[in-house]
Amino acid sequence: MKTQQAVAQRSTHMNGLDVQATFDTIDAIKSDSSLAKFQFRARNAWIDGGINRSTIRDFYGAGREDHSRDSDFVFMNGEPPVLLGNNEGANPVEFLLHALAGCVTTTLITHATARGITIQELSTELEGDLDVRGLLGLDDSVSPGFEQIRIRMHVKADCSDEALDDLLAYTQQHSPVCNTVCRPVPVKIHRATS
């Protein structure tokens, strides 16, 4: 009985995702595209110098406000001594690399599952080049942001190298954070007057 349950469970899960729920979600969005609209949010408060703290909890998606989280996620930004801080947290550009790493990973897992590919191992190493003359306004020809970001991906799967390379290319094109970095996305800053 226990063995049968285990087999049944394996057959509906792949790469840690519920395969039926994945396809049900895709079908629901296909029949009502308004369910695909999400709004994510963060609130941040400056503490001192290069230290500030974000809280993340609510968002809108799948046609309603989400109430699944019973507490906030809280993250601290800090800076290392060479950037005038005391390592109170990772710094913002490092958090961007974390976001990018996580997004390409989850995007790859999602599409591997949709294609019936089992992923055995997946890890990434990221490097991003940044020239702080841009941040400091010392040279207008230097962009303040990352010049380039490189991701080295280690992946083992039950498919051919060709199928894996196709999955990686698809992942790069469809990862929300990768797309936000690769494409110009408008950021509107509005000063609250009250």
Added chain:
Amino acid sequence: MKTQQAVAQRSTHMNGLDVQATFDTIDAIKSDSSLAKFQFRARNAWIDGGINRSTIRDFYGAGREDHSRDSDFVFMNGEPPVLLGNNEGANPVEFLLHALAGCVTTTLITHATARGITIQELSTELEGDLDVRGLLGLDDSVSPGFEQIRIRMHVKADCSDEALDDLLAYTQQHSPVCNTVCRPVPVKIHRATS
């Protein structure tokens, strides 16, 4: 004696930043631009489904490898139930908002200090619109990334509204994460073959 020390300390710090160290850093980079070159890094390992974990520690900057951190920063990505997870962590696009919030905050504080403006309060609220049809590959006309990100900034400072608006515009142009989002930045994914 204690009072004199307190006064001396106040006079060299503004907005939690060491003013002398800030200008020393700027002068050092002006005289040797190679000190401005940084490389930031993250390592990430997939755990299961939409769960993965990043470790952040070392980086290169100011002409050398940094060894100031005696332990890793560790962050978990997860997904809410509506995106097939169990809220094991904030999700990658939420971490991107945290990175952006932190970066505009630290950039504003840095340039306020360089301009001699004291910031009394600073907080931000961010919203980003995302249509998951892009991620899922259901409609090629829908971008997978954020369509737009809005930042509402609450700030109190010892300067005029005009000086504050000028500082905000400068911050938007010089924040590394904001610039990475607003500008197309190349992301190169390479599959390790060994």
